[in-house]
Amino acid sequence: MSVFDVAVIGAGAAGMMCAAVAGQRGKRVVLLDHAEKLAEKIRISGGGRCNFTNRVVKAEHFISANPHFCKSALAGFTPQDFIDLVDRHGIAWHEKHKGQLFCDQSSEQIIDLLRNECVDAGVQWMMPCAVSEVKRTDSPHTQEFVLQTDQGIVKCHSLVIATGGLAIPQLGATDFGLKLAREFGLKIIEPRPALVPLTFNGEQWRPLVDLAGLALQAVVSTGSGRHAPAFMEDVLFTHKGLSGPGILQISSYWQPGEPIALDLAPDSDMEALLIEAKAGGRQQLGNLLGNFWPKRLSEQWLGELATSRIADLPDRTLRELAARIKGWSVVPNGTLGYKKAEVMRGGVDTRELDQRTMQAKAVPGLYFIGEVVDVTGWLGGYNFQWAWASGVACGRGLV
Numbered sequence: 001m002s003v004f005d006v007a008v009i010g011a012g013a014a015g016m017m018c019a020a021v022a023g024q025r026g027k028r029v030v031l032l033d034h035a036e037k038l039a040e041k042i043r044i045s046g047g048g049r050c051n052f053t054n055r056v057v058k059a060e061h062f063i064s065a066n067p068h069f070c071k072s073a074l075a076g077f078t079p080q081d082f083i084d085l086v087d088r089h090g091i092a093w094h095e096k097h098k099g100q101l102f103c104d105q106s107s108e109q110i111i112d113l114l115r116n117e118c119v120d121a122g123v124q125w126m127m128p129c130a131v132s133e134v135k136r137t138d139s140p141h142t143q144e145f146v147l148q149t150d151q152g153i154v155k156c157h158s159l160v161i162a163t164g165g166l167a168i169p170q171l172g173a174t175d176f177g178l179k180l181a182r183e184f185g186l187k188i189i190e191p192r193p194a195l196v197p198l199t200f201n202g203e204q205w206r207p208l209v210d211l212a213g214l215a216l217q218a219v220v221s222t223g224s225g226r227h228a229p230a231f232m233e234d235v236l237f238t239h240k241g242l243s244g245p246g247i248l249q250i251s252s253y254w255q256p257g258e259p260i261a262l263d264l265a266p267d268s269d270m271e272a273l274l275i276e277a278k279a280g281g282r283q284q285l286g287n288l289l290g291n292f293w294p295k296r297l298s299e300q301w302l303g304e305l306a307t308s309r310i311a312d313l314p315d316r317t318l319r320e321l322a323a324r325i326k327g328w329s330v331v332p333n334g335t336l337g338y339k340k341a342e343v344m345r346g347g348v349d350t351r352e353l354d355q356r357t358m359q360a361k362a363v364p365g366l367y368f369i370g371e372v373v374d375v376t377g378w379l380g381g382y383n384f385q386w387a388w389a390s391g392v393a394c395g396r397g398l399v
């Protein structure tokens with residue numbers, strides 16, 4: 001039997017961060033993970049270069065049933081704090097699109113950083129190690145968790161659950177954290193795939209199948225009202241539907257049955273352009289749209305109209321066409337699911353947790369951090385920043 005102050009289940013982004021910080025405080029910490037290989041999700045992240053944070057991180061970059069919950073942890077450990085850590089470890093990095101920060105070389109460097117921080121803080125490892133049961137002793141004076149593992153019994157004073165979300169089950173994602181939360185009576189916000197390609201009914205999509213592989217910039221939105229989210233990003237046509245950063249972003253907000261709307265010419269006033277072009281003589285509609293779109297798209301979109309002279313078309317036709325280009329509304333029939341999702345939306349209801357420490361209010365000593373918690377970031381380094389920040393908040397705050 002092994003006895004520790006803290007056991008962290010899940011040696012991923014949040015778990016390693018938390019273990020290192022708790023170890024630096026002098027806690028005896030053990031990290032348990034069932035995987036053979038350390039931190040596979042970090043390894044494959046950001047196309048192998050790990051988009052480890054974003055220059056600007058605010059609560060509005062996260063989706064949660066309790067949108068203010070993440071603020072305290074995010075303020076306690078900022079993107080600059082992680083950049084400082086990356087710099088201390090001599091990892092070269094660069095900024096890409098919209099404040100996204102990536103390693104110059106490889107995401108393995110971030111795994112090494114976290115592993116070294118844990119080793120330096122005296123953290124012990126049990127990996128691979130499966131946990132089959134978790135019990136909490138019920139004495140009012142002593143708080144203790146007893147874990148049954150395939151390497152024997154582990155006892156700890158504080159238990160941190162950092163087992164991540166359900167995305168990419170082929171890399172060892174499990175519902176361990178969600179199940180455990182339920183066992184301890186905590187509420188769960190229904191989980192579903194997020195940052196995931198959207199699919200369409202086969203019949204509906206058939207006319208667009210030939211566009212597979214084509215990408216263009218669009219504004220993608222869903223829902224209605226003042227706070228309806230909209231993203232200006234690339235959209236990619238696929239054999240089954242739509243993907244690309246713009247679609248991944250909106251997928252996290254999309255509700256089944258709802259349409260999504262795409263502005264396929266976001267930088268232009270299409271209606272004014274078409275009406276003005278009428279005065280321009282012999283220009284064909286296909287040629288005009290070819291100034292904005294790949295030829296394949298304008299031909300497919302316009303069909304027979306592509307060879308029509310704009311001057312010969314009634315204003316109404318041009319207005320309708322412009323409205324369709326600026327607000328193409330389509331109803332996805334689903335997503336490609338957890339196998340292709342980058343993250344899980346939903347998770348442990350944050351109203352059950354203390355925002356400063358991530359401790360379950362009703363279960364002293366039990367903590368949830370990272371993606372298993374109902375805080376889901378946009379694409380762009382936000383999910384790792386949440387993993388680091390929630391891990392640090394817990395590592396600093398746990399007793």
Ligand SMILES: Cc1cc2nc3c(=O)[nH]c(=O)nc-3n(C[C@H](O)[C@H](O)[C@H](O)COP(=O)(O)OP(=O)(O)OC[C@H]3O[C@@H](n4cnc5c(N)ncnc54)[C@H](O)[C@@H]3O)c2cc1C
Binds near residue numbers: 044
């Ligand atoms: C393809 C892909 C690319 C991504 N790219 C980025 C990116 O560039 N930037 C970004 O911000 N986010 C990215 N993400 C999201 C990011 O990887 C996650 O949000 C982040 O890793 C969550 O951290 P976590 O510590 O909560 O969970 P994880 O990092 O997933 O760690 C969970 C750990 O728990 C272990 N575990 C699970 N179940 C059990 C169990 N039953 N017993 C023991 N151990 C268990 C797992 O083996 C794993 O090691 C990407 C995700 C994917 C899938």
